[in-house]
Amino acid sequence: xxxxxxxxxxxxxxxxxxxxxxxxxxxxxxxxxxxxxxxxxxxxxxxxxxxxxxxxxxxxxxxxxxxxxxxxxxxxxxxxxxxxxxxxxxxxxxxxxxxxxxxxxxxxxxxxxxxxxxxxxxxxxxxxxxxxxxxxxxxxxxxxxxxxxxxxxxxxxxxxxxxxxxxxxxxxxxxxxxxxxxxxxxxxxxxxxxxxxxxxxxxxxxxxxxxxxxxxxxxxxxxxxxxxxxxxxxxxxxxxxxxxxxxxxxxxxxxxxxxxxxxxxxxxxxxxxxxxxxxxxxxxxxxxxxxxxxxxxxxxxxxxxxxxxxxxxxxxxxxxxxxxxxxxxxxxxxxxxxxxxxxxxxxxxxxxxxxxxxxxxxxxxxxxxxxxxxxxxxxxxxxxxxxxxxxxxxxxx
Amino acid sequence: xxxxxxxxxxxxxxxxxxxxxxxxxxxxxxxxxxxxxxxxxxxxxxxxxxxxxxxxxxxxxxxxxxxxxxxxxxxxxxxxxxxxxxxxxxxxxxxxxxxxxxxxxxxxxxxxxxxxxxxxxxxxxxxxxxxxxxxxxxxxxxxxxxxxxxxxxxxx
Numbered sequence: 001x002x003x004x005x006x007x008x009x010x011x012x013x014x015x016x017x018x019x020x021x022x023x024x025x026x027x028x029x030x031x032x033x034x035x036x037x038x039x040x041x042x043x044x045x046x047x048x049x050x051x052x053x054x055x056x057x058x059x060x061x062x063x064x065x066x067x068x069x070x071x072x073x074x075x076x077x078x079x080x081x082x083x084x085x086x087x088x089x090x091x092x093x094x095x096x097x098x099x100x101x102x103x104x105x106x107x108x109x110x111x112x113x114x115x116x117x118x119x120x121x122x123x124x125x126x127x128x129x130x131x132x133x134x135x136x137x138x139x140x141x142x143x144x145x146x147x148x149x150x151x152x153x154x155x156x157x158x159x160x161x162x163x164x165x166x167x168x169x170x171x172x173x174x175x176x177x178x179x180x181x182x183x184x185x186x187x188x189x190x191x192x193x194x195x196x197x198x199x200x201x202x203x204x205x206x207x208x209x210x211x212x213x214x215x216x217x218x219x220x221x222x223x224x225x226x227x228x229x230x231x232x233x234x235x236x237x238x239x240x241x242x243x244x245x246x247x248x249x250x251x252x253x254x255x256x257x258x259x260x261x262x263x264x265x266x267x268x269x270x271x272x273x274x275x276x277x278x279x280x281x282x283x284x285x286x287x288x289x290x291x292x293x294x295x296x297x298x299x300x301x302x303x304x305x306x307x308x309x310x311x312x313x314x315x316x317x318x319x320x321x322x323x324x325x326x327x328x329x330x331x332x333x334x335x336x337x338x339x340x341x342x343x344x345x346x347x348x349x350x351x352x353x354x355x356x357x358x359x360x361x362x363x364x365x366x367x368x369x370x371x372x373x374x375x376x377x378x379x380x381x382x383x384x385x386x387x388x389x390x391x392x393x394x395x396x397x
Numbered sequence: 398x399x400x401x402x403x404x405x406x407x408x409x410x411x412x413x414x415x416x417x418x419x420x421x422x423x424x425x426x427x428x429x430x431x432x433x434x435x436x437x438x439x440x441x442x443x444x445x446x447x448x449x450x451x452x453x454x455x456x457x458x459x460x461x462x463x464x465x466x467x468x469x470x471x472x473x474x475x476x477x478x479x480x481x482x483x484x485x486x487x488x489x490x491x492x493x494x495x496x497x498x499x500x501x502x503x504x505x506x507x508x509x510x511x512x513x514x515x516x517x518x519x520x521x522x523x524x525x526x527x528x529x530x531x532x533x534x535x536x537x538x539x540x541x542x543x544x545x546x547x548x549x550x551x552x553x
Contacts, residue, residue, distance in 0.1 A: 009402060021402055021403050024403060029414075075418075079426050080435065084437050098411065102410070103408055135400060136404065163438055163444075164437070165438065167452070175460070178459060182466040189477050190477075192478060196478060254437070258418050258422035262418065330513050334511045335506065346495055349491060356480075386506055386508065386512055387512075389509055
């Protein structure tokens with residue numbers, strides 16, 4: 001078992017410890033806000049380039065301050081509340097959507113030295129701590145819990161608007177986020193299985209230096225996590241929640257002014273957080289070679305580089321892929337990703353248990369593959385039966 | 398519980414940030430309500446119907462099936478952490494559990510609980526896609542009364 005928990009908070013908590021916690025919280029908060037500002041600019045600029053446009057270029061150098069300008073503008077905009085709305089829920093739904101976005105980032109290791117024998121701990125003012133805001137022993141569960149709570153923000157926003165497009169958008173959103181959360185959760189179990197811990201810094205330590213979960217779990221859980229992560233974020237090609245051609249603006253149709261801005265902020269913050277979680281779970285987080293200087297700075301550099309790859313990938317998805325149809329979305333989630341992630345997880349478990357028990361790995365893989373093929377056949381038969389039943393039912397009508 | 402202290406600190410900071418934004422917006426933003434602004438958005442049309450209070454039962458079905466899978470996932474997490482200690486016994490238990498869940502999943506799919514949209518694919522037999530249906534045969538031109546017949550193509 002790998003030691004879980006920040007050494008800063010495992011002993012006696014005195015004033016210095018509280019000061020460090022406050023410092024880290026404010027730093028993380030500021031970093032996340034600035035990062036979100038950058039992300040909005042990055043997305044607009046990259047989509048602009050991919051569509052042969054210039055993108056924002058007026059406010060500040062390269063238009064970098066565009067988000068700040070938009071943010072200031074939003075404060076001066078009228079905040080409308082429709083008369084049909086459930087006022088209290090309508091007012092506070094953006095909060096419910098934004099707070100989980102902040103909290104999820106708390107468990108992401110941002111920097112630190114994760115080479116062999118180190119555990120990413122640095123010394124500040126004589127106290128040893130991790131370069132991540134919090135390291136609860138169940139960090140991965142906290143991430144999943146927060147992504148479940150984010151569903152409530154979207155759901156309540158649409159329901160409380162008292163208007164038809166937001167309601168449709170939020171019903172779609174809840175079904176979609178709930179469906180892909182199952183696939184997401186199952187692909188994370190593979191990571192937990194390999195790392196043997198639920199703490200995020202423990203998972204990063206277990207991957208150092210090059211035992212990245214990306215290949216240790218076989219690429220399948222990573223691909224499933226990336227796809228269902230995109231769906232969880234409601235980003236294109238899974239943006240049926242706010243498909244403007246059919247639903248105007250989805251759940252945020254009735255929102256304006258600062259409340260709309262908070263939804264927007266949460267959306268981009270979630271993109272950053274999801275990329276950070278992917279980097280933590282599959283790409284070894286801040287671990288990487290140290291060239292010169294203090295090791296924890298190299299952790300930060302590697303983390304930011306890996307993060308940037310996924311931020312670009314999400315923007316790239318948006319610029320390239322057309323939106324799914326709703327039935328295709330549900331079929332992909334339930335009939336492809338969930339059975340695949342469950343099957344892969346069981347195969348991985350069997351191989352690892354076989355490794356512990358000393359069974360022949362080739363035999364275990366073969367038996368596992370045969371069982372999986374049989375299960376897949378059963379699934380195909382079930383789908384065929386469903387199709388035949390529906391056709392019969394339609395002919396009778 | 399010390400490990401959760403920063404999470405609580407972050408929660409407080411995020412809530413304070415949101416409340417301050419709301420307060421700032423309240424101070425800075427204009428407030429000129431009108432009937433048109435506060436009516437539900439309907440692309441400029443006056444809404445003729447109340448928003449629906451019921452929606453398709455399939456969404457509830459998805460929520461219920463999700464609970465089954467969520468429970469499966471929740472059981473997998475503790476197992477994934479201690480599978481080394483449980484050995485072959487744990488594997489057999491997990492496989493039994495997974496088979497039970499998978500069997501109910503196959504039953505649900507065969508039942509059509511997870512089917513969406515029309516059953517029939519739009520094929521060639523479909524009258525919607527025949528060669529006789531062109532823009533001239535399906536689109537009705539209006540507002541051309543009293544114009545010379547030759548103008549029709551130009552107007553199109």
